[in-house]
Amino acid sequence: MKFAVFGAGGVGGYLGARLADAGHEVHLIARGDHLEAIRNDGLRLESVAGDTVVEVPATDDPAEVGACDAVLFCVKAYDTRSAAAELDPLLGDDTAVVSFQNGVDNERWLAEAVGDEYVCGGVAYIFSTIASPGVVEHTGGPARFVYGELDGERTDRIRRLDAALSGADGVEAVLADDVSVELWRKFVFICAQAGATATSRLPVGDIRESEPAWRFYRRLMAEVAAVARAEGVDLPDGTVDEWLAFARDLDADAYSSLHYDLEHGNRLELDALHGSVVRHAEEVGVDVPMNEAVHAILSPWAERRS
Template sequence: MKFAVFGAGGVGGYLGARLAAAGHEVHLVARGEHLAALQSDGMHVESVLGDATVDLPATDDPADIGPCDCVLFCVKAYDTRDAAADLSPLLGEHTAVVSFQNGVDNERWLADSIGEGHVVGGVAYIFSTIKEPGVVEHTGGPARFIVGELDGRRTDRIEALADALSESEGIDAVLADDIHVELWRKFTFICAQAGMTATTRLPIGGIRETDVSWGMYRRIMEEVSAVARAEGVELSEVTVDEWLDFARDLDPEMYSSLYYDLTHDNRMELDALHGSVVRHATDAGVDVPMNQAVHALLRPWADRNA
């Protein structure tokens, strides 16, 4: 298959390298110093599941690549609309554009720009980041990638994509029965992990040790789950308990990308996380006071960093 990775950072770079090592044609879209390093030295992946080095074509102009079978769309959520406007050179009649991003709105934003027929939902469970230009570091997580058509159909293209991912070393691929459930399931967890580590400026260990903070962590997830169900998403009743069990076993020093961006003066994905919860909750008539509190506390910092 011919792939384009639009946003070859921690998630996209990892996927691109693994797919290329499995024999697929992979093109990278990146920018800045990271792009320069990819063009001069190739992509290096340092992973707990095995390192990899691949020399792949990299560009900042999708027109250099042309139509693909699949585009892995891995930009930050706040860049979705602008980046979607640049996708047209990569699109053939049946091209799948798979969003591997934080949040539950990206697929709709993509569909508004390129048409729903091109959009595929995706969920990534991996801890990876750009260690330095040209180097992606995968430090943990199951490297599980869940994909699914928005309407739940088992199309030829989604099965081909799932097969390509499954056949690649270092990737655990899952074909979802209902990708909307999977999107909201992850969203439930990341809103709690991101919101609490960013507002307290503490890692998960400090939150677990403080009863009222651990209680808020749970309430954030309960609120997000309630919004999902109000919108008709069939999220399991045990979702919150499952994520709490997972969070209890996390490295006590683990933070979140929202915390990292806050403390490094980077643009933040607050609108795609707690801002999105508040918007969806308003439309659904659900009370979400914990998520509103996180959004209010971080709003000035998100505005400043923007």
């Protein structure tokens, strides 16, 4: 298959490297020093599942790539709309644009730009980031990628994507029955992990040791789950308890990408996380005071970084 990876960071770079090693035609769309390093020395993946270096085409101009079988859309959520406006040269008659991003709104934003017929949903479970220009570091997580058509149909294109990802070493590939459930299921967890670690500036181990902080963590999850169900998402009843058990087993020094960006002076995905929870909650009439608090506390930082 011919792939374009739009955003060759922690998630996109990982997938691009694994798919290239599996023999697929992969084009990376990146920018700045990261792009130049990939062009000069290839993309280096340093991974707990095995290192690799791949020599693949890289550009900041989608027109140089042309139509693809699939576009793996992996930019930060705050760049979704601007990046979506550049997708047209990558689209053929049956291209799948698969969002592997944080949040539950990206698919809608993509559809507004390119049309519903192109967009698929995706969820990434992986701890990875750009360690230095041209180098993606995968430090943990299952490298599990869940995806599917938004209407749940098993189309030929989603089956081809499934076959490609399933055949790549270092990728746990899952074709979802209902990807909207998977999007909200992850959203329940990341809003708690991101919200608690970023507002406290402490890792999950410290949060677990504090009864009020751990209660706050759980309430963040429960609020997001309540919003999902009010929107008609068939979220499993045990979702919150399952994630709490998962969080209890996380390394004590685990933070979140939101905390990382806050500490390193980067733009924040706050609007796509807790801002989104607040908006969705207002639409369905659900109270989300814990998520409102996170949004309020971090909004001045998000505004400063924007």
